[in-house]
Amino acid sequence: MSKRKIILDCDPGQDDAIAILLALASSEIDLLSLTAVAGNVGLERTEWNARAVVELAGATTPVHAGCPRPLVRAPVHAAHIHGETGIAGATLTPPRRPLAAGHAVDHIRDTLRAHAPGEITLVAIGPLTNLACALVQAPDIAGRVREIVLMGGAIGLGNTTPAAEFNIYADPHAAAVVFNSGAPIVMVPLDLTHQVLATSERIGAVRALGNEAGRQVAAILDAYPKHTHFGSDGGPLHDPCAVAWLLWPELMGGKECRVDIETEGAHSLGRTLVEWRRQKRPANARVLDTVDADTLFRRLTERLARLP
Numbered sequence: 001m002s003k004r005k006i007i008l009d010c011d012p013g014q015d016d017a018i019a020i021l022l023a024l025a026s027s028e029i030d031l032l033s034l035t036a037v038a039g040n041v042g043l044e045r046t047e048w049n050a051r052a053v054v055e056l057a058g059a060t061t062p063v064h065a066g067c068p069r070p071l072v073r074a075p076v077h078a079a080h081i082h083g084e085t086g087i088a089g090a091t092l093t094p095p096r097r098p099l100a101a102g103h104a105v106d107h108i109r110d111t112l113r114a115h116a117p118g119e120i121t122l123v124a125i126g127p128l129t130n131l132a133c134a135l136v137q138a139p140d141i142a143g144r145v146r147e148i149v150l151m152g153g154a155i156g157l158g159n160t161t162p163a164a165e166f167n168i169y170a171d172p173h174a175a176a177v178v179f180n181s182g183a184p185i186v187m188v189p190l191d192l193t194h195q196v197l198a199t200s201e202r203i204g205a206v207r208a209l210g211n212e213a214g215r216q217v218a219a220i221l222d223a224y225p226k227h228t229h230f231g232s233d234g235g236p237l238h239d240p241c242a243v244a245w246l247l248w249p250e251l252m253g254g255k256e257c258r259v260d261i262e263t264e265g266a267h268s269l270g271r272t273l274v275e276w277r278r279q280k281r282p283a284n285a286r287v288l289d290t291v292d293a294d295t296l297f298r299r300l301t302e303r304l305a306r307l308p
Helices: 014-024 043-056 104-114 129-137 139-143 166-170 172-179 200-207 212-223 240-247 293-304
Strands: 004-010 029-036 063-065 120-124 145-151 185-188 252-257 259-261 272-274 285-291
Touching: 004 014, 004 104, 004 240, 014 029, 014 043, 014 212, 014 240, 014 293, 029 043, 029 104, 029 240, 043 063, 043 212, 063 104, 104 120, 104 129, 104 139, 120 129, 120 240, 129 139, 129 172, 139 145, 145 240, 166 172, 172 259, 185 240, 200 212, 200 293, 212 293, 240 252, 240 293
Parallel strands: 004 029, 004 120, 029 063, 120 145, 145 185, 185 285
Antiparallel strands: 252 285, 259 272
16 A cells, blocks of 8 residues: 655644654655644744654654744744643754755655655645645645545633634634635634644553653653543643544544635634534535544554654
């Protein structure tokens, strides 16, 4: 079976780091590149983190730096969740390899044009600024991408405001561009990721792997905010779920829906308005809402065991 060629757009971020490691540990994925965007922390740190995580995995995947701020709104970050470095808990060696030449937006555009239509999947686990800029510059790439798999949004409540999830809230105007682009979209929302909790037992299984990747991931998860309102001692592991969809789609369920992005509301900026119960307009995304979390976490742990 041929490998799935992907570009992973990210803003590492504790859970972004784990998503990157999962992709690099999976033989089904051909990770062509990482593109960094400002989000959980500023761009100068997200691109540094992306390079450091690639080297933690013993890989040489190129990292391109992208947009340092949202399209319209003032920048927002999440250092209060992910720490000032973006990957609280981890002790990462400064990356030896420099950034790859070329802006992330140019790289996304040129890579999609250089490959056959339907060959490249874009996996976006941060604000959608880089993808939106590429789609505005080159609308033709919407017809060339196999699909855009994004972690973001919610059918129900948000996590940054009552209405909005962080990745969409950080750049709602970019999200609106992406959802209206005509590209095939798979949306992995909070309603699914809040079921995938990093409990003490699951963290212990990762730590017991004994490799460096396992130790670093366990340290990240130990530092990850514990949300008792989830009915567990663990917080939700968002971004790896987007990569997991590529590997094990049978573990997740959902349906085709219309999704619109609120870009003007005083109290609802960044809300993903999902026509979940009544479909009045043509769908523009497959929205996921169920997951076999036990199997997903077990398989994630098995993949981390493959790394140095």
